[in-house]
Amino acid sequence: MSLAASPPSSRERVGRADALLVADGRFGDSRAIEERNVARFVLGLRLMAQRDDHHPDVLLRLSQLSRQELLPLLGDPVLRNAFEDDLTKLENGRPDCLGLADLVARLPLAPDGLGPCERMATPHVRPWPEHGPAWLWTEMNPADRVPSELSARLRQLYDGSIEGGPTADPVIPTPDMCRQLSRGADLLTRLLPQVGPSVLGHVSVVGFTRGESADGPLQSLSGGDPLPSAILMAPERLTDPWTAAETLLHEGVHLKLFDALRSGAxxxxxxxxxxxxxxxxxxxxxxxxxxxxxxxxxxxxxxxxxxxxxxxxxxxxxxxxxxxxxxxxxxxxxxxxxxxxxxxxxxxxxxxxxxxxxxxxxxxxxxxxxxxxxxxxxxxxxxxxxxxxxxxxxxxPARPPAPSEETPVRRTAHAMARPLPEQGELLVVNTDTAAMHWLNARSWLIYSLCDGRDGGAVAAEYGRRSGAGDAARDHVAACISELTAAGLLE
Known part of the structure; x- marks a missing residue:
């Protein structure tokens, strides 16, 4: 009798791939991706508070909110778009035209778990509450909830997200469309119990629309930069639950990768x-x-x-x-x-x-x-x-040469950091260039040791703490070279 293990069945291979695609800490684990984006949001807000001349206190208060309070703001299409736009302006040396603080200063930031745009949706519908806080684009009614300019800005982002502009207003979903969307999400999460909930968690808003693209009638799209955290789809995608599930996976996967790539190239x-x-x-x-x-x-x-x-x-x-x-x-x-x-x-x-x-x-x-x-x-x-x-x-490519071991190395003053101990990472922003750098556990330790001692002393202490042995000097030389090139050491 053969003792060789039988090859895995097709269902077993599907289950293994389903687990593998959510296991990677950088690209698959949605919780880890979310933590990095929250850290980036907090440091970005603090950096903007230093550069904004009108409402720095508003941005600073925002950066001090809890993770649960920050998530609805980070997932709001208008706020996320303004945040990314302001970061790009800072990276390009244009701190005189930031817009996020002016917008936030006029918004009611009630601790109700709703983002500003979501607060306008009437009726308020969450299609898969057990898998994430996504909401449906229904009637956008500012009333006394938020300033009317927020509604206008959301519509501008909607128009700009569709190639050539939309051919019609957003389609307001009927109760039956809402049920069909939830049914598609249910199928997706039962078919792929790991990947399905993971990708749905990266969706903040789902809207319906009709439009034309270069390849014919618009089927669906994910917002990316123009309409962050959003999915738009043709209502016809709901006629069959398998098509609805495939559409949610397709566009949700894009939004998940969009979030993952905010913390690395x-x-x-x-x-x-x-x-x-x-x-x-x-x-x-x-x-x-x-x-x-x-x-x-x-x-x-x-x-x-x-x-x-x-x-x-x-x-x-x-x-x-x-x-x-x-x-x-x-x-x-x-x-x-x-x-x-x-x-x-x-x-x-x-x-x-x-x-x-x-x-x-x-x-x-x-x-x-x-x-x-x-x-x-x-x-x-x-x-x-x-x-x-x-x-x-x-x-x-060869790294730039590191300073000699006799040269003192010190962290620059123009930097802010936020630790992510569960990920073994430290996020550091260079406040001069607005560039963000993700340090792994090794680089984090070496960076922390650069307090004015010389490179040889850094290598000795790093070797003692890490147990790197003979490799300690090479690790430190490479890391100091990269941190110096990033403007984080002097």
């Missing part, structure tokens, strides 16, 4: 134009990684749907028999050859392209991101045809 070389065989216009490299992230999740959804248990089918009906994927663009390689019409074909192409790049195009986080996705993909499709790289293609 994937690319060292961003300005790379990538030919896409099923599209006429090349993509930037970051879009390739975003699309690969989406296709891996979609392949998991499709495999889970294929092997859905009878109870799920009894409650929601049979899943679609064929894969529904965006049509290839006319007059492209894919259109001529009949290729790249499936998610798997597209994932293979995108992953293969990134794997062929010189390694110096990706950051350490970028390489981790890629391998994490490929591990999940190989669980879902053992015959994916994508192999891990077998060697190093290219060289990692």
């Amino acid at each position: 994937l690319l060292r070389t961003a300005d790379v134009s990538v030919p896409i065989p099923w599209r006429q216009t090349p993509w930037r490299l970051v879009r390739v990684l975003v699309a690969l992230h989406f296709y891996v999740h979609m392949l998991l959804f499709q495999e889970a749907a294929r092997h859905a248990d009878p109870t799920l089918r009894a409650d929601f009906g049979d899943p679609p028999s064929g894969e529904i994927v965006d049509e290839v663009s006319p007059d492209t390689e894919a259109a001529h050859n009949g290729t790249y019409g499936t998610s798997l074909e597209r994932a293979r192409y995108l992953a293969g392209y990134v794997l062929s790049l010189p390694e110096d195009h990706l950051t350490a986080d970028g390489r981790r991101f890629l391998h994490w996705l490929l591990d999940a993909l190989r669980l879902v499709h053992e015959d994916s045809g994508i192999m891990p790289p077998t060697g190093v293609a290219g060289m990692i």
Whole structure:
């Protein structure tokens, strides 16, 4: 009798991939992603309070709120857009035109767990309260709840989020549409009990609309920078619970990655134009990684749907028999050859392209991101045809030289920090440049030791505390070099 373990079943592989895609502390764990974004919000508010001439006290008070009080504000589309816009202005040396403080100063920030925009929604509907605080875009009625300019600003963001502008006002959902949306969310979380709740937790608002895009009628979109934390979808996406669930996964995955990338970069070389065989216009490299992230999740959804248990089918009906994927663009390689019409074909192409790049195009986080996705993909499709790289293609850029061990090193005064002990990270913002830097446990320890002692003394103390042994000097030299380049040491 053979003692060899039997290969995992399709359902077992789906379960493992479902768990893997929420396990990574940088890209998968929604709680960790949320904690980083709260820390970034707090430090950003404190930095803006230093630079704002009109309402610094308002921003400072905001930064002192508890995590639970901050989350509805961080998830508010208008406030998040203003926050990101002001951070960009500070990074570009334009502190004279900040707008968040003026807006917040006129808002009632009641401790009721509602963001300002959510407070306008009449009726107030939360489609999946057990998985997150998302609310539905119903009638936006400012009344005495918030200033009318907030409603106007929300509408501006809505108009700007749709390519070419919307062809109609937002569609106000009927009670039946609300039920169908909740039903789609229920299916998603039962089909993928790890990934489903994770992505829904990154959605703050769901709205309905009709519009046109370059590829035809608008099906759905996720807001990103123009309309943060928001999903817009055509009402027709609700006609079938499987389509509704797929739409929520599709756009929720994009919002989750948007939040994750606020605390780190994937690319060292961003300005790379990538030919896409099923599209006429090349993509930037970051879009390739975003699309690969989406296709891996979609392949998991499709495999889970294929092997859905009878109870799920009894409650929601049979899943679609064929894969529904965006049509290839006319007059492209894919259109001529009949290729790249499936998610798997597209994932293979995108992953293969990134794997062929010189390694110096990706950051350490970028390489981790890629391998994490490929591990999940190989669980879902053992015959994916994508192999891990077998060697190093290219060289990692050389670091600037570190000061000699006799040189004293000290933390600069123009920095603010916020520790995240559960993540083993320290977030530091350079108040001169508004650049934020995420230090891991090693860098955090070395940074804390740079109190005026020389580099040799830092290395000795770091070695004693960390047990790094002979590697201590190399660790310290590399870290001091990076921290000095970031303007955090002098």
